[in-house]
Amino acid sequence: MIRVSIIGSGNVAQHLIQVFSKVTDIELVQVFSRTKESVSHLIPIDKITSNFSELKAVDLTIIAVTDDAIASVSEQLSFQNQFVVHTSGSVSINAIDSKNRQGVFYPLQTFSKSKEVDFKIIPICLEAKNEKDFQTLETVAKSISNVIYKVDSEQRKALHIAAVFVSNFVNHLYQIGNDICIENDLSFDILKPLIQETANKILRLSPNEAQTGPAKRKDTQVINAQLNFLKNDNQKEIYKLLTKSIIDNGKKL
């Protein structure tokens, strides 16, 4: 039985609390949350604390707070020489105060409070400073997911940027598609099968093989007509820049 505590009450913390509550070989010992109400629907109230001095030493303390707060939270821990990890894609392992043994437990997924996720297929990227701690992390990660990667801090930085492109920026392109539909009395639903198929395609084809569209074909007539149609400045600039980048990419290959 590995004893785990979680610090935080945001999206990632809430999803972790939910999934660890269901796992038999993990004991979820405590949750730290400034406001007990925000997690009291997920865990018995006597396991919630909003006082750092009440947090006990356990096998693994997971700090799931905003990037800026990781360092100061890890300083406020009252215990020492314990294993403490954060869950951030962009923060170095060394942000954890070195009075404890440092590590990272980064689930590469987009979490929304209102949407359940299947943890089994979420890649979890692990980092620790010694083999024994890494094994603890691996055991915990394997209890909730089938997809575990060893990723160092520099690689994780790159991975987080890649994730911003394929998730946050992709979602913003969905937003633009949505806005264009609404302006033209069309339901955004028309686009949903295309969105699904575009995401499914790269399970079997490389992004380069899967690329289609006017930019890929260098179809300047369609490109100019579409640019002309767009009135919103940001949309126009994004259209121009992504078209240029697709064309430049074709030249490299």
Next chain:
Amino acid sequence: MIRVSIIGSGNVAQHLIQVFSKVTDIELVQVFSRTKESVSHLIPIDKITSNFSELKAVDLTIIAVTDDAIASVSEQLSFQNQFVVHTSGSVSINAIDSKNRQGVFYPLQTFSKSKEVDFKIIPICLEAKNEKDFQTLETVAKSISNVIYKVDSEQRKALHIAAVFVSNFVNHLYQIGNDICIENDLSFDILKPLIQETANKILRLSPNEAQTGPAKRKDTQVINAQLNFLKNDNQKEIYKLLTKSIIDNGKKL
């Protein structure tokens, strides 16, 4: 029984030939292809012609060729007063030579020759100039898909642009994610569950509700660190512009 002929041998034409061959209430009468070999694996050779004068008048002639070629192909048809449609998102219904009755049959999907698609869930956007022709189109479309929309030429233009954003541009962001992974000795596979979840999320949440990431949080520390990490000029510019657009979008709401 509705008699249909298809002109073309590209991605869209090949997918249409395949799906219409399987439907019982449609008779696929002829396929026009400049090189018979490119479609001979899909339809008996005696139904293929590369001579416009051999194309017979049928209930519905579908021109599935590149946008630029639609007008000239429709001029070369030897029959008149028949119902002729194209399959393009960006071309007006009037590109079809007016010696025949004009229409549009636009399947909103990204087609790759090497990947099969499930036509039943592909939205097909229809346009015709009279009710009887529209009904013919609707019957044909319903024989292969469950999702039919009436979309006029102006709306279709907007829809095609929206499709470029949510499919072609999205795929290019996958390409960038892929490139960043490879440069950092990471498998692109790590990103695939995130890509799937990002596409699945907007089935239940609006793109605005689903938006996460450093730009949404206006986390300038992460944004600047990530910009600093990116060395490729196009990647840097795309990062800047999409971040700006997400932040601007937050201000509007």
